[in-house]
Amino acid sequence: MRINSAIVETNKAASQKDNVSKKKPLSLVPNIETSSSNYEDAVKVEMSEDTKNKADIPVQTLKNMQNGVSLLQAADQDLDKIRSMLERGKELAAQAADSQDEAEKERFQNEINSINHDIDSYNTTYSSDPNNEEVITALKSDWLEVAEDVIKERYGLVGDGAELQIVLDEDSVPYLAAIMYNYDKDGKAINQTMHIAVKSALPAALPNGGRDPGQYDDRVVTHEMVHVLMGRTMNFQAMPNWFKEGTAEFIHGPNERVVLDLKRSGGGMKGATALQDALGDGTNHSWANTSLHYSAASMAVRYLHTKIKEDGYSGGIKDLLTDLKSNPTESLDQALNNVSRYSNVKAFVNDYVKNGNGAAFIYNLDTAGEFRASLAGGDTGAIGGSTVDGGPIQTAESVIPDINHPTDTPLENFRVIWPTRREDQIPYQDNKAAMIESSRGNYTQFKVDSKALGTDQVDFINHPDAASRIFDEAISYVTDKQAQLEDIRNKLKNQESVTAEKINSSGITDSHMVKKEMEQVKTSLGDANAGIVSKIAKLQPERVLQLLKSS
Numbered sequence: 001m002r003i004n005s006a007i008v009e010t011n012k013a014a015s016q017k018d019n020v021s022k023k024k025p026l027s028l029v030p031n032i033e034t035s036s037s038n039y040e041d042a043v044k045v046e047m048s049e050d051t052k053n054k055a056d057i058p059v060q061t062l063k064n065m066q067n068g069v070s071l072l073q074a075a076d077q078d079l080d081k082i083r084s085m086l087e088r089g090k091e092l093a094a095q096a097a098d099s100q101d102e103a104e105k106e107r108f109q110n111e112i113n114s115i116n117h118d119i120d121s122y123n124t125t126y127s128s129d130p131n132n133e134e135v136i137t138a139l140k141s142d143w144l145e146v147a148e149d150v151i152k153e154r155y156g157l158v159g160d161g162a163e164l165q166i167v168l169d170e171d172s173v174p175y176l177a178a179i180m181y182n183y184d185k186d187g188k189a190i191n192q193t194m195h196i197a198v199k200s201a202l203p204a205a206l207p208n209g210g211r212d213p214g215q216y217d218d219r220v221v222t223h224e225m226v227h228v229l230m231g232r233t234m235n236f237q238a239m240p241n242w243f244k245e246g247t248a249e250f251i252h253g254p255n256e257r258v259v260l261d262l263k264r265s266g267g268g269m270k271g272a273t274a275l276q277d278a279l280g281d282g283t284n285h286s287w288a289n290t291s292l293h294y295s296a297a298s299m300a301v302r303y304l305h306t307k308i309k310e311d312g313y314s315g316g317i318k319d320l321l322t323d324l325k326s327n328p329t330e331s332l333d334q335a336l337n338n339v340s341r342y343s344n345v346k347a348f349v350n351d352y353v354k355n356g357n358g359a360a361f362i363y364n365l366d367t368a369g370e371f372r373a374s375l376a377g378g379d380t381g382a383i384g385g386s387t388v389d390g391g392p393i394q395t396a397e398s399v400i401p402d403i404n405h406p407t408d409t410p411l412e413n414f415r416v417i418w419p420t421r422r423e424d425q426i427p428y429q430d431n432k433a434a435m436i437e438s439s440r441g442n443y444t445q446f447k448v449d450s451k452a453l454g455t456d457q458v459d460f461i462n463h464p465d466a467a468s469r470i471f472d473e474a475i476s477y478v479t480d481k482q483a484q485l486e487d488i489r490n491k492l493k494n495q496e497s498v499t500a501e502k503i504n505s506s507g508i509t510d511s512h513m514v515k516k517e518m519e520q521v522k523t524s525l526g527d528a529n530a531g532i533v534s535k536i537a538k539l540q541p542e543r544v545l546q547l548l549k550s551s
Helices: 036-042 051-098 102-120 130-155 217-233 241-250 255-264 268-277 291-310 317-326 332-338 345-354 357-367 370-375 464-505 511-525 527-538 541-550
Strands: 006-012 027-032 163-169 175-183 189-197 415-417 443-447
Touching: 051 102, 051 464, 102 175, 102 189, 130 163, 130 217, 130 317, 175 217, 189 217, 217 241, 217 317, 241 291, 241 317, 255 268, 255 291, 255 357, 255 370, 268 291, 268 345, 268 357, 291 317, 291 345, 291 357, 317 332, 332 345, 345 357, 357 370
Parallel strands: 163 189, 163 415
Antiparallel strands: 006 175, 027 443, 175 189
C-alpha cells in the first residue's frame, strides 16, 4: 500500500471498517495553557524544617533554568537538521519537475522516502501510562518472539539482522497495527517501523491480548511480522497487495473475518462471488483497504496453497515463498511459473475469478460450516491447521503459541529499536524534603513529522510539480517554530539572570519566597510562555529534552 513517500501495511480495526493509515506526530515543544489557579498548583512546594533544604530550592531552580536554556538550544539545532533535510527535498523537487526520466524520478522519490523516515524517527517515546507499559511488556515477553518462530516454521522466512523500530500510537487510529517502510533499489523493505495502536490493543494482557478473538493482539502482531519478514527476504515491491495481505492473514487464519464479510455481501453463493470478484484483475488497481478485500485476499491465497500442493509441492505457499526468497529479484509471476501450474498471476486470476473457481471454493467451505465453526471456537483456517492441511485444530487462542520469556531482544534476526518511556510527572529534586508537584497541564504540541509537514504526500513520479510548494510550506513551518523556541529561550535567559542576581545578593530561604519568584517569572514572561518556563524550572536537567521533544 503506497502512500506516495511511504508504504503502510495495516491490520484492520475490530470494527472491520475501511483502513486509513495514520502516523502519530512528533511533538517538539509543549505550550502549557496555564491559568492563575493551576499555575499556583504547579509550583506547590513541600518544605521540611531543614534550612539547608529551603536554601537549595532556588539554587536548583537556577540550575534547571540554565539547563533549560541549553536544551532549548539543542532542540533548535534539531530543527536546523530537519530544515536542512527539507532544503534538500526542495532541490530534489526542482530536479524532478524538470526530469522526463521515470527511473531518475524514482531515485529522487527513494531519497525523499529516506528523508521522511529520518524526520519521523524522532517519534521514539511513549508516555508512562500503564497501558503502554502493558503493551511493551507483552511485545517483549511473547508476541514478537513467537511471531518470528511461527513464521519461520510455517513460511520458512528468516530475517537478516535489519532494524525494526517499535512505535506506540497513543491517539485513536483506525487500525490495530501497521508496518511503515520504504523500498530500496532491489525492492526490499527498508526503514521498517511497526506501529501498535494502544487503545485498540487493550487489554494487552498475556497470552493473547485484545477483546476480539478474531483479532487477538498476538495474531495481529504475527500478521504484521509476515510483512516485515517478506519485506526483508524478497522483492517485496514486486508483490501485489492481495498476495501480501492474503499471506499475512493465512498465517493465523481468516475464518472469523470471512464469515462476517460473506454475511455482509449477501451470504451463500452471492457472498462467495463477491469475495471472489473483489480480487479483480490481481493488480493493485483492484485493491482497496477494506475488510472485504482482506477476506478476498486470504481466500485467494488459501486456494493457491491448495493448488500448489495438488501440483506436488507439499509445502504449498511455503514452497512459493521459499522460491521467492531464494531468487530475491524475481516477481510473483516468475515464482508461480516455477512452483505451480500457473504461468503468471494473470493465469491464476483467470482460473480463480474468470472461471468462477474461487466462488465455488469459498461456497463449499461455507456450506460445510467451516467459517461459522470458527466463531464457536473452531479452527481459524490457518496454514497447517485441521481445515486447511489436516493438522491439529488451531483455535483463536491456540493458533499462535504462548510463551512468557521477558527480554529486550525478543527477535533473533532483527535489531529491535524500542521507544523510550518519558515521565509525565517528575520530582523537582531527589531530596524528598523538597518536591514540586507538577500538574499535567493542557498541551498544545509542535508537530514535526512528515505528516505535519506534508512531505508524506510528495509524489515525484505522478505529481512532481506540486512538490516544491509542499517543501516551501514545510520550511516555513519549521522556521516559525524555531522563532517561537528562540523567544522562549531568550526570555528564560533573562529570568535566569534575574534569579542568579537575587540568589547572589540575598538568597531565598523560604517557601513563600520561592512562590513569589515563580510568580515573577510568570509576570515577566507573560501568560503565553510562562507555563513552559515554569515546567523547565522544576524539571531535572536530563528530562528536559525529552519533554521538549515528546510531551
